[in-house]
Amino acid sequence: MSEGGRRAGDVSSEHGLLWEVLQEASQGGKRFRxxxxxxxxxxLDGDQHQAAAQVGAAVELLHTALVVHDDVIDDDHVRRGRPNVSGTYRGLAEVSGADGATADGYGQAAAILAGDLALAGAVRAVATCGADxxxxxxxxxxxxxxxxxxxxxxxxxxxxxxxxxxxxxxxxxxxxxxxxxxxxxxxxxxxxxxxxxxxxxxxxxxxxxxxxxxxxxxxxxxxxxxxxxxxxxxxxxxxxxxxxxxxxxxxxxxxxxxxxxxxxxxxxxxxxxxxxxxxxxxxxxxxxxxxxxxxxxxxxxxxxxxxxxxxxxxxxxxxxxxxxxxxxxxxxxxx
Structure with missing residues:
Protein backbone atom coordinates (compact mmCIF):
# COMPACT_ATOMS: atom_id res chain seq x y z
CA MET A 1 0.00 0.00 0.00
CA SER A 2 1.22 3.50 -0.78
CA GLU A 3 2.29 6.08 1.78
CA GLY A 4 -0.58 8.24 0.60
CA GLY A 5 -2.98 5.40 1.34
CA ARG A 6 -1.63 4.98 4.87
CA ARG A 7 -2.15 8.69 5.53
CA ALA A 8 -5.67 8.38 4.13
CA GLY A 9 -6.32 5.77 6.81
CA ASP A 10 -6.09 8.56 9.39
CA VAL A 11 -9.26 10.22 8.06
CA SER A 12 -11.31 8.49 10.75
CA SER A 13 -11.23 5.38 12.88
CA GLU A 14 -13.90 3.83 10.62
CA HIS A 15 -11.79 4.46 7.55
CA GLY A 16 -8.66 3.33 9.34
CA LEU A 17 -10.28 -0.05 10.03
CA LEU A 18 -11.40 -0.31 6.40
CA TRP A 19 -7.83 0.32 5.27
CA GLU A 20 -6.51 -2.33 7.65
CA VAL A 21 -8.99 -4.89 6.33
CA LEU A 22 -8.03 -3.98 2.76
CA GLN A 23 -4.37 -4.41 3.59
CA GLU A 24 -5.19 -7.86 4.97
CA ALA A 25 -7.04 -8.68 1.75
CA SER A 26 -3.95 -7.77 -0.26
CA GLN A 27 -1.76 -10.25 1.63
CA GLY A 28 -1.02 -13.76 0.46
CA GLY A 29 -1.08 -15.16 -3.03
CA LYS A 30 1.85 -15.96 -5.28
CA ARG A 31 2.43 -12.42 -6.60
CA PHE A 32 2.89 -13.77 -10.11
CA ARG A 33 1.64 -10.58 -11.78
CA LEU A 44 14.06 -7.37 -22.66
CA ASP A 45 17.11 -5.65 -21.10
CA GLY A 46 15.17 -2.89 -19.38
CA ASP A 47 16.94 -0.59 -16.94
CA GLN A 48 13.93 0.96 -15.15
CA HIS A 49 13.94 -1.49 -12.26
CA GLN A 50 12.39 0.84 -9.68
CA ALA A 51 9.56 1.83 -11.99
CA ALA A 52 8.99 -1.79 -12.97
CA ALA A 53 8.74 -2.79 -9.31
CA GLN A 54 6.21 -0.03 -8.61
CA VAL A 55 4.08 -0.77 -11.66
CA GLY A 56 4.20 -4.45 -10.72
CA ALA A 57 2.88 -3.55 -7.26
CA ALA A 58 0.16 -1.48 -8.95
CA VAL A 59 -0.97 -4.46 -11.00
CA GLU A 60 -1.16 -6.58 -7.86
CA LEU A 61 -3.18 -3.85 -6.13
CA LEU A 62 -5.49 -3.77 -9.15
CA HIS A 63 -5.92 -7.52 -8.71
CA THR A 64 -6.90 -6.95 -5.07
CA ALA A 65 -9.50 -4.38 -6.13
CA LEU A 66 -11.07 -6.65 -8.72
CA VAL A 67 -11.06 -9.68 -6.41
CA VAL A 68 -12.79 -7.70 -3.65
CA HIS A 69 -15.45 -6.53 -6.09
CA ASP A 70 -15.75 -9.98 -7.65
CA ASP A 71 -16.53 -11.48 -4.24
CA VAL A 72 -19.38 -8.99 -3.88
CA ILE A 73 -20.74 -9.94 -7.31
CA ASP A 74 -20.53 -13.65 -6.48
CA ASP A 75 -21.82 -13.20 -2.91
CA ASP A 76 -18.72 -14.93 -1.56
CA HIS A 77 -17.55 -14.14 1.97
CA VAL A 78 -14.39 -16.25 2.14
CA ARG A 79 -11.13 -15.85 0.24
CA ARG A 80 -8.00 -17.99 0.68
CA GLY A 81 -9.62 -19.87 3.53
CA ARG A 82 -10.48 -16.83 5.66
CA PRO A 83 -13.19 -14.14 5.74
CA ASN A 84 -12.73 -11.62 2.93
CA VAL A 85 -13.62 -7.93 3.21
CA SER A 86 -17.38 -8.47 2.97
CA GLY A 87 -17.16 -11.48 5.27
CA THR A 88 -15.18 -9.55 7.87
CA TYR A 89 -17.62 -6.66 7.93
CA ARG A 90 -20.61 -8.96 7.88
CA GLY A 91 -19.19 -10.63 10.97
CA LEU A 92 -18.66 -7.28 12.69
CA ALA A 93 -22.27 -6.33 11.98
CA GLU A 94 -23.58 -9.65 13.32
CA VAL A 95 -21.56 -9.27 16.52
CA SER A 96 -23.15 -5.83 16.93
CA GLY A 97 -26.62 -7.38 16.67
CA ALA A 98 -27.53 -6.85 13.02
CA ASP A 99 -29.77 -9.42 11.37
CA GLY A 100 -28.56 -11.46 8.39
CA ALA A 101 -29.77 -9.21 5.56
CA THR A 102 -28.55 -6.05 7.25
CA ALA A 103 -25.17 -7.61 8.01
CA ASP A 104 -24.85 -8.73 4.37
CA GLY A 105 -25.59 -5.21 3.17
CA TYR A 106 -22.95 -3.73 5.46
CA GLY A 107 -20.38 -6.26 4.29
CA GLN A 108 -21.11 -5.55 0.64
CA ALA A 109 -20.87 -1.78 1.16
CA ALA A 110 -17.51 -2.12 2.88
CA ALA A 111 -16.18 -4.38 0.13
CA ILE A 112 -17.28 -2.03 -2.65
CA LEU A 113 -15.60 0.91 -0.93
CA ALA A 114 -12.44 -1.07 -0.18
CA GLY A 115 -12.20 -2.17 -3.80
CA ASP A 116 -12.60 1.44 -4.90
CA LEU A 117 -9.72 2.48 -2.64
CA ALA A 118 -7.49 -0.26 -4.03
CA LEU A 119 -8.37 0.69 -7.60
CA ALA A 120 -7.52 4.34 -6.97
CA GLY A 121 -4.26 3.27 -5.35
CA ALA A 122 -3.32 1.20 -8.38
CA VAL A 123 -3.84 4.11 -10.77
CA ARG A 124 -1.88 6.42 -8.48
CA ALA A 125 1.02 3.97 -8.29
CA VAL A 126 1.32 3.81 -12.08
CA ALA A 127 1.02 7.58 -12.45
CA THR A 128 3.84 8.16 -9.95
CA CYS A 129 6.14 5.29 -11.02
CA GLY A 130 8.92 7.66 -12.11
CA ALA A 131 8.97 6.80 -15.81
CA ASP A 132 9.06 9.60 -18.39
Whole structure:
Protein backbone atom coordinates (compact mmCIF):
# COMPACT_ATOMS: atom_id res chain seq x y z
CA MET A 1 0.00 0.00 0.00
CA SER A 2 1.22 3.50 -0.78
CA GLU A 3 2.29 6.08 1.78
CA GLY A 4 -0.58 8.24 0.60
CA GLY A 5 -2.98 5.40 1.34
CA ARG A 6 -1.63 4.98 4.87
CA ARG A 7 -2.15 8.69 5.53
CA ALA A 8 -5.67 8.38 4.13
CA GLY A 9 -6.32 5.77 6.81
CA ASP A 10 -6.09 8.56 9.39
CA VAL A 11 -9.26 10.22 8.06
CA SER A 12 -11.31 8.49 10.75
CA SER A 13 -11.23 5.38 12.88
CA GLU A 14 -13.90 3.83 10.62
CA HIS A 15 -11.79 4.46 7.55
CA GLY A 16 -8.66 3.33 9.34
CA LEU A 17 -10.28 -0.05 10.03
CA LEU A 18 -11.40 -0.31 6.40
CA TRP A 19 -7.83 0.32 5.27
CA GLU A 20 -6.51 -2.33 7.65
CA VAL A 21 -8.99 -4.89 6.33
CA LEU A 22 -8.03 -3.98 2.76
CA GLN A 23 -4.37 -4.41 3.59
CA GLU A 24 -5.19 -7.86 4.97
CA ALA A 25 -7.04 -8.68 1.75
CA SER A 26 -3.95 -7.77 -0.26
CA GLN A 27 -1.76 -10.25 1.63
CA GLY A 28 -1.02 -13.76 0.46
CA GLY A 29 -1.08 -15.16 -3.03
CA LYS A 30 1.85 -15.96 -5.28
CA ARG A 31 2.43 -12.42 -6.60
CA PHE A 32 2.89 -13.77 -10.11
CA ARG A 33 1.64 -10.58 -11.78
CA UNK A 34 4.47 -8.32 -10.57
CA UNK A 35 6.92 -11.15 -11.14
CA UNK A 36 5.70 -11.53 -14.72
CA UNK A 37 6.09 -7.79 -15.27
CA UNK A 38 9.60 -7.53 -13.85
CA UNK A 39 10.72 -10.75 -15.56
CA UNK A 40 9.54 -9.35 -18.89
CA UNK A 41 11.26 -6.03 -18.25
CA UNK A 42 14.52 -7.77 -17.34
CA UNK A 43 14.36 -10.28 -20.22
CA LEU A 44 14.06 -7.37 -22.66
CA ASP A 45 17.11 -5.65 -21.10
CA GLY A 46 15.17 -2.89 -19.38
CA ASP A 47 16.94 -0.59 -16.94
CA GLN A 48 13.93 0.96 -15.15
CA HIS A 49 13.94 -1.49 -12.26
CA GLN A 50 12.39 0.84 -9.68
CA ALA A 51 9.56 1.83 -11.99
CA ALA A 52 8.99 -1.79 -12.97
CA ALA A 53 8.74 -2.79 -9.31
CA GLN A 54 6.21 -0.03 -8.61
CA VAL A 55 4.08 -0.77 -11.66
CA GLY A 56 4.20 -4.45 -10.72
CA ALA A 57 2.88 -3.55 -7.26
CA ALA A 58 0.16 -1.48 -8.95
CA VAL A 59 -0.97 -4.46 -11.00
CA GLU A 60 -1.16 -6.58 -7.86
CA LEU A 61 -3.18 -3.85 -6.13
CA LEU A 62 -5.49 -3.77 -9.15
CA HIS A 63 -5.92 -7.52 -8.71
CA THR A 64 -6.90 -6.95 -5.07
CA ALA A 65 -9.50 -4.38 -6.13
CA LEU A 66 -11.07 -6.65 -8.72
CA VAL A 67 -11.06 -9.68 -6.41
CA VAL A 68 -12.79 -7.70 -3.65
CA HIS A 69 -15.45 -6.53 -6.09
CA ASP A 70 -15.75 -9.98 -7.65
CA ASP A 71 -16.53 -11.48 -4.24
CA VAL A 72 -19.38 -8.99 -3.88
CA ILE A 73 -20.74 -9.94 -7.31
CA ASP A 74 -20.53 -13.65 -6.48
CA ASP A 75 -21.82 -13.20 -2.91
CA ASP A 76 -18.72 -14.93 -1.56
CA HIS A 77 -17.55 -14.14 1.97
CA VAL A 78 -14.39 -16.25 2.14
CA ARG A 79 -11.13 -15.85 0.24
CA ARG A 80 -8.00 -17.99 0.68
CA GLY A 81 -9.62 -19.87 3.53
CA ARG A 82 -10.48 -16.83 5.66
CA PRO A 83 -13.19 -14.14 5.74
CA ASN A 84 -12.73 -11.62 2.93
CA VAL A 85 -13.62 -7.93 3.21
CA SER A 86 -17.38 -8.47 2.97
CA GLY A 87 -17.16 -11.48 5.27
CA THR A 88 -15.18 -9.55 7.87
CA TYR A 89 -17.62 -6.66 7.93
CA ARG A 90 -20.61 -8.96 7.88
CA GLY A 91 -19.19 -10.63 10.97
CA LEU A 92 -18.66 -7.28 12.69
CA ALA A 93 -22.27 -6.33 11.98
CA GLU A 94 -23.58 -9.65 13.32
CA VAL A 95 -21.56 -9.27 16.52
CA SER A 96 -23.15 -5.83 16.93
CA GLY A 97 -26.62 -7.38 16.67
CA ALA A 98 -27.53 -6.85 13.02
CA ASP A 99 -29.77 -9.42 11.37
CA GLY A 100 -28.56 -11.46 8.39
CA ALA A 101 -29.77 -9.21 5.56
CA THR A 102 -28.55 -6.05 7.25
CA ALA A 103 -25.17 -7.61 8.01
CA ASP A 104 -24.85 -8.73 4.37
CA GLY A 105 -25.59 -5.21 3.17
CA TYR A 106 -22.95 -3.73 5.46
CA GLY A 107 -20.38 -6.26 4.29
CA GLN A 108 -21.11 -5.55 0.64
CA ALA A 109 -20.87 -1.78 1.16
CA ALA A 110 -17.51 -2.12 2.88
CA ALA A 111 -16.18 -4.38 0.13
CA ILE A 112 -17.28 -2.03 -2.65
CA LEU A 113 -15.60 0.91 -0.93
CA ALA A 114 -12.44 -1.07 -0.18
CA GLY A 115 -12.20 -2.17 -3.80
CA ASP A 116 -12.60 1.44 -4.90
CA LEU A 117 -9.72 2.48 -2.64
CA ALA A 118 -7.49 -0.26 -4.03
CA LEU A 119 -8.37 0.69 -7.60
CA ALA A 120 -7.52 4.34 -6.97
CA GLY A 121 -4.26 3.27 -5.35
CA ALA A 122 -3.32 1.20 -8.38
CA VAL A 123 -3.84 4.11 -10.77
CA ARG A 124 -1.88 6.42 -8.48
CA ALA A 125 1.02 3.97 -8.29
CA VAL A 126 1.32 3.81 -12.08
CA ALA A 127 1.02 7.58 -12.45
CA THR A 128 3.84 8.16 -9.95
CA CYS A 129 6.14 5.29 -11.02
CA GLY A 130 8.92 7.66 -12.11
CA ALA A 131 8.97 6.80 -15.81
CA ASP A 132 9.06 9.60 -18.39
CA UNK A 133 5.78 11.24 -19.36
CA UNK A 134 5.27 9.38 -22.63
CA UNK A 135 5.95 5.99 -21.02
CA UNK A 136 3.66 6.77 -18.07
CA UNK A 137 0.85 7.74 -20.43
CA UNK A 138 1.36 4.49 -22.35
CA UNK A 139 1.20 2.52 -19.10
CA UNK A 140 -1.99 4.30 -18.07
CA UNK A 141 -3.51 3.50 -21.46
CA UNK A 142 -2.70 -0.19 -20.93
CA UNK A 143 -4.23 -0.06 -17.46
CA UNK A 144 -7.36 1.63 -18.80
CA UNK A 145 -7.77 -0.97 -21.53
CA UNK A 146 -7.34 -3.81 -19.03
CA UNK A 147 -10.03 -2.35 -16.79
CA UNK A 148 -12.55 -1.95 -19.61
CA UNK A 149 -11.98 -5.47 -20.94
CA UNK A 150 -12.15 -7.00 -17.46
CA UNK A 151 -15.38 -5.14 -16.66
CA UNK A 152 -16.94 -6.34 -19.91
CA UNK A 153 -15.96 -9.93 -19.16
CA UNK A 154 -17.24 -9.82 -15.59
CA UNK A 155 -20.59 -8.37 -16.61
CA UNK A 156 -20.97 -10.91 -19.43
CA UNK A 157 -20.22 -13.66 -16.91
CA UNK A 158 -22.99 -12.40 -14.62
CA UNK A 159 -25.41 -12.04 -17.55
CA UNK A 160 -24.77 -15.62 -18.64
CA UNK A 161 -25.47 -16.72 -15.08
CA UNK A 162 -28.98 -15.26 -15.22
CA UNK A 163 -30.10 -18.28 -17.20
CA UNK A 164 -31.99 -16.16 -19.71
CA UNK A 165 -30.07 -17.59 -22.63
CA UNK A 166 -27.55 -20.35 -23.16
CA UNK A 167 -24.06 -19.14 -23.95
CA UNK A 168 -22.24 -20.64 -26.90
CA UNK A 169 -18.87 -22.24 -26.30
CA UNK A 170 -17.21 -19.34 -28.12
CA UNK A 171 -19.01 -16.80 -25.91
CA UNK A 172 -17.99 -18.69 -22.81
CA UNK A 173 -14.37 -18.81 -23.91
CA UNK A 174 -14.51 -15.09 -24.62
CA UNK A 175 -15.58 -14.43 -21.03
CA UNK A 176 -12.77 -16.64 -19.78
CA UNK A 177 -10.36 -14.57 -21.86
CA UNK A 178 -11.68 -11.16 -20.83
CA UNK A 179 -12.12 -11.76 -17.11
CA UNK A 180 -8.53 -12.76 -16.47
CA UNK A 181 -6.25 -12.23 -19.45
CA UNK A 182 -6.42 -8.46 -19.82
CA UNK A 183 -5.25 -7.42 -16.36
CA UNK A 184 -3.44 -10.52 -15.07
CA UNK A 185 -1.35 -11.37 -18.12
CA UNK A 186 -1.53 -8.95 -21.04
CA UNK A 187 -1.11 -5.93 -18.76
CA UNK A 188 2.01 -7.10 -16.88
CA UNK A 189 3.62 -8.54 -20.02
CA UNK A 190 3.00 -5.38 -22.04
CA UNK A 191 3.83 -2.99 -19.21
CA UNK A 192 7.16 -4.73 -18.66
CA UNK A 193 7.91 -4.44 -22.37
CA UNK A 194 6.95 -0.75 -22.50
CA UNK A 195 9.19 0.02 -19.51
CA UNK A 196 12.02 -1.81 -21.29
CA UNK A 197 11.54 0.35 -24.39
CA UNK A 198 10.49 -2.58 -26.60
CA UNK A 199 9.15 -2.03 -30.11
CA UNK A 200 5.39 -1.81 -30.49
CA UNK A 201 5.26 -5.06 -32.46
CA UNK A 202 6.80 -6.85 -29.47
CA UNK A 203 4.31 -5.16 -27.14
CA UNK A 204 1.46 -6.30 -29.40
CA UNK A 205 2.76 -9.88 -29.56
CA UNK A 206 2.98 -9.99 -25.77
CA UNK A 207 -0.60 -8.75 -25.57
CA UNK A 208 -1.67 -11.77 -27.62
CA UNK A 209 0.48 -14.08 -25.51
CA UNK A 210 -1.20 -12.64 -22.42
CA UNK A 211 -4.61 -13.30 -23.93
CA UNK A 212 -3.66 -16.94 -24.43
CA UNK A 213 -2.18 -17.25 -20.95
CA UNK A 214 -5.22 -15.67 -19.36
CA UNK A 215 -7.55 -18.05 -21.16
CA UNK A 216 -5.49 -21.02 -19.96
CA UNK A 217 -5.46 -19.62 -16.44
CA UNK A 218 -9.24 -19.15 -16.36
CA UNK A 219 -9.91 -22.58 -17.84
CA UNK A 220 -7.80 -24.20 -15.14
CA UNK A 221 -9.46 -22.02 -12.51
CA UNK A 222 -12.80 -23.36 -13.76
CA UNK A 223 -11.52 -26.90 -13.27
CA UNK A 224 -10.23 -26.11 -9.79
CA UNK A 225 -13.59 -24.49 -9.01
CA UNK A 226 -15.28 -27.88 -9.39
CA UNK A 227 -12.58 -30.56 -9.07
CA UNK A 228 -9.96 -28.87 -6.90
CA UNK A 229 -9.11 -29.51 -3.27
CA UNK A 230 -10.62 -26.65 -1.25
CA UNK A 231 -7.88 -26.87 1.39
CA UNK A 232 -5.17 -26.55 -1.26
CA UNK A 233 -6.78 -23.95 -3.52
CA UNK A 234 -8.74 -21.85 -1.02
CA UNK A 235 -11.49 -21.77 -3.66
CA UNK A 236 -14.97 -23.18 -3.10
CA UNK A 237 -15.65 -26.37 -5.07
CA UNK A 238 -19.35 -25.57 -5.32
CA UNK A 239 -19.33 -21.79 -5.88
CA UNK A 240 -19.25 -21.84 -9.68
CA UNK A 241 -22.06 -24.40 -9.79
CA UNK A 242 -24.10 -22.54 -7.15
CA UNK A 243 -23.92 -19.29 -9.13
CA UNK A 244 -24.74 -21.16 -12.36
CA UNK A 245 -21.72 -19.78 -14.18
CA UNK A 246 -21.71 -20.74 -17.85
CA UNK A 247 -18.06 -21.68 -17.86
CA UNK A 248 -16.61 -23.59 -20.84
CA UNK A 249 -16.71 -26.66 -18.58
CA UNK A 250 -20.49 -26.38 -18.19
CA UNK A 251 -21.22 -25.17 -21.73
CA UNK A 252 -19.27 -28.03 -23.28
CA UNK A 253 -21.14 -30.53 -21.10
CA UNK A 254 -24.49 -29.13 -22.19
CA UNK A 255 -23.55 -29.80 -25.80
CA UNK A 256 -23.02 -33.51 -25.21
CA UNK A 257 -25.59 -36.25 -24.82
CA UNK A 258 -24.13 -37.47 -21.53
CA UNK A 259 -23.71 -34.01 -19.99
CA UNK A 260 -27.08 -32.40 -20.58
CA UNK A 261 -28.18 -33.18 -17.02
CA UNK A 262 -25.60 -30.74 -15.63
CA UNK A 263 -28.35 -28.11 -15.26
CA UNK A 264 -29.74 -30.19 -12.41
CA UNK A 265 -26.69 -29.20 -10.34
CA UNK A 266 -26.65 -25.49 -11.15
CA UNK A 267 -28.03 -22.53 -9.22
CA UNK A 268 -28.26 -24.09 -5.76
CA UNK A 269 -26.15 -25.33 -2.88
CA UNK A 270 -24.90 -28.89 -3.34
CA UNK A 271 -24.15 -31.45 -0.68
CA UNK A 272 -21.14 -33.74 -0.93
CA UNK A 273 -23.00 -36.48 -2.77
CA UNK A 274 -24.45 -34.07 -5.32
CA UNK A 275 -21.05 -32.49 -5.92
CA UNK A 276 -19.57 -35.95 -6.53
CA UNK A 277 -22.35 -36.70 -9.00
CA UNK A 278 -21.75 -33.42 -10.85
CA UNK A 279 -18.03 -34.18 -11.05
CA UNK A 280 -18.74 -37.65 -12.41
CA UNK A 281 -21.05 -36.20 -15.04
CA UNK A 282 -18.53 -33.57 -16.19
CA UNK A 283 -15.83 -36.23 -16.42
CA UNK A 284 -17.93 -38.87 -18.21
CA UNK A 285 -19.17 -36.48 -20.90
CA UNK A 286 -15.62 -35.38 -21.74
CA UNK A 287 -15.98 -31.77 -20.53
CA UNK A 288 -13.16 -32.04 -18.03
CA UNK A 289 -10.71 -33.44 -20.60
CA UNK A 290 -11.75 -30.90 -23.23
CA UNK A 291 -11.13 -27.96 -20.90
CA UNK A 292 -7.83 -29.42 -19.75
CA UNK A 293 -6.60 -29.95 -23.32
CA UNK A 294 -7.76 -26.51 -24.48
CA UNK A 295 -5.86 -24.95 -21.58
CA UNK A 296 -2.73 -26.79 -22.63
CA UNK A 297 -3.13 -25.56 -26.22
CA UNK A 298 -3.50 -21.95 -25.06
CA UNK A 299 -0.43 -22.25 -22.86
CA UNK A 300 1.62 -23.69 -25.73
CA UNK A 301 0.56 -20.81 -28.01
CA UNK A 302 1.63 -18.28 -25.39
CA UNK A 303 4.99 -19.96 -24.99
CA UNK A 304 5.59 -19.70 -28.72
CA UNK A 305 5.85 -15.95 -28.10
CA UNK A 306 7.43 -15.75 -24.65
CA UNK A 307 10.07 -18.46 -24.93
CA UNK A 308 12.02 -16.85 -27.83
CA UNK A 309 12.09 -13.61 -25.82
CA UNK A 310 13.54 -15.38 -22.80
CA UNK A 311 10.47 -14.76 -20.60
CA UNK A 312 10.06 -17.74 -18.28
CA UNK A 313 6.60 -19.01 -17.38
CA UNK A 314 7.83 -21.86 -15.22
CA UNK A 315 6.29 -20.42 -12.07
CA UNK A 316 2.76 -20.45 -13.45
CA UNK A 317 2.15 -24.22 -13.20
CA UNK A 318 1.52 -24.77 -9.48
CA UNK A 319 0.14 -21.25 -9.23
CA UNK A 320 -2.77 -21.84 -11.56
CA UNK A 321 -3.72 -25.11 -9.95
CA UNK A 322 -2.48 -27.51 -12.62
CA UNK A 323 -1.37 -29.97 -9.94
CA UNK A 324 -4.86 -30.14 -8.45
CA UNK A 325 -6.86 -30.03 -11.67
CA UNK A 326 -4.85 -32.15 -14.08
CA UNK A 327 -3.86 -35.80 -13.85
CA UNK A 328 -0.13 -36.35 -13.72
CA UNK A 329 -0.09 -37.96 -17.16
CA UNK A 330 1.97 -35.24 -18.82
CA UNK A 331 4.68 -34.00 -16.44
CA UNK A 332 6.14 -31.73 -19.08
CA UNK A 333 2.90 -29.91 -19.85
CA UNK A 334 3.64 -26.98 -17.56
CA UNK A 335 7.35 -27.32 -16.89
Missing amino acids: PRLLTDTHDA TATTHRLLDLLDTALHVSAAGELADVRHGLGLATASLQESLRVAEQKTAAYSFSLPLQAGAVLAGADEDVVAELGEAGRRLGTAFQLVDDLVGVFGDVAASGKSSTGDLRTAKQTPLVVYARGTHDGQQIDHYLGRDLDACELAAARDLLTACGARDWVRNRARQELAAARAVTDPLGISLSGLGPLTGWDAALPQDDPGAVA
